[in-house]
């Protein structure tokens with residue numbers, strides 16, 4: 080390693096030149112002229128090196144520095160070492176970027192690196208195939224200018240990227256793509272696009288299969304149930320297996336029928352597109368009917384059931400689906416609580432939303448089950464649920480109904496303390512109350 084330039088050494092050398100000039104000047108009686116001459120020689124020498132440096136930096140293609148003298152050699156070598164260091168660093172950086180790009184190209188997803196203002200910094204090849212971007216010509220273009228789908232624009236504007244967005248590919252309508260935006264670094268964003276066509280097809284096959292099987296099972300079940308119901312118990316022989324088998328067969332066919340009905344309901348809700356939210360549902364009237372049904376169901380168990388319904392609180396939605404959600408929650412509270420429990424059902428306006436809640440003081444549910452209750456066929460105690468005529472589909476139906484109404488089921492439950500099942504319908508679905516002046520106007 081070279082030592083840094085010594086200030087004293089340089090000053091000493093300059094002083095020596097001056098002394099020599101003064102000495103020679105004294106001899107010839109021309110001290111100042113000699114000093115001027117030495118200064119001019121020194122200046123010329125420095126200019127020569129400045130020109131050498133300039134030629135090396137801007138014109139020569141050579142990497143090695145020119146051969147200089149004295150202090151200038153030190154400067155040339157310093158620049159050369161710095162350049163070598165920079166070149167090495169640039170090489171390392173280029174290798175790193177190449178490795179990152181190769182990695183991103185090897186991914187089975189389309190990757191687009193975006194800046195804070197949605198302009199494209201880089202995209203891989205799959206982004207060109209799936210989304211139709213062009214590289215490098217689309218560099219620095221805004222992504223929302225290239226993907227013009229209104230839902231995509233909305234997705235970018237709403238700013239909440241926890242959920243992914245599903246869209247048809249702009250290149251091929253038959254492909255379904257999943258768009259996911261991940262902020263990273265200081266202000267960059269990563270747009271990851273996945274082809275989920277195959278997953279969608281599988282999901283559709285599953286839905287169709289369940290719907291078809293349920294549909295096909297309906298006819299034979301109806302026939303069986305019909306015959307069993309008309310078969311008068313009196314006509315059966317007093318003794319023998321038929322007398323025992325008949326009620327069991329009838330009960331089991333009814334259970335199967337209810338299971339098939341629930342599966343069909345679930346398939347219908349799943350496959351129907353966004354509902355007709357222009358229909359006004361008179362929930363208070365619906366809950367009055369439900370209260371009567373609950374009282375009939377409650378005859379055996381003698382629960383204390385209280386309904387607290389806000390009159391006139393109507394919502395926009397799909398009546399049949401909402402009825403099914405209300406009914407499932409109330410029926411569950413009756414079915415899964417010990418006799419004599421307290422059950423409170425309420426339908427209230429809260430902060431412009433409509434809140435439905437069913438609270439009971441039954442046995443409650445252990446925490447490990449609570450988060451799984453809305454899965455299909457999930458039952459806390461299969462034997463008990465089956466004995467109650469349950470299939471484990473009730474809360475799955477509620478979940479789907481609520482998701483179609485932009486809401487979700489909230490469950491609080493603790494063993495021995497009881498349970499609370501509730502949901503709130505968003506303000507945009509709630510019919511606003513008419514003010515007195517409006518009512519008077521309407522009457523007038």
Ligand code: ADP
Nearest residue numbers: 411412415458459464469470471472473474498
């Ligand atoms: P099912 O259709 O069999 O009634 P659900 O999906 O409606 O099934 O409910 C799933 C499980 O949740 C039930 O098996 C039951 O164990 C539990 N559960 C539902 N509601 C309550 C409640 N109010 N109290 C205690 N357990 C409940």
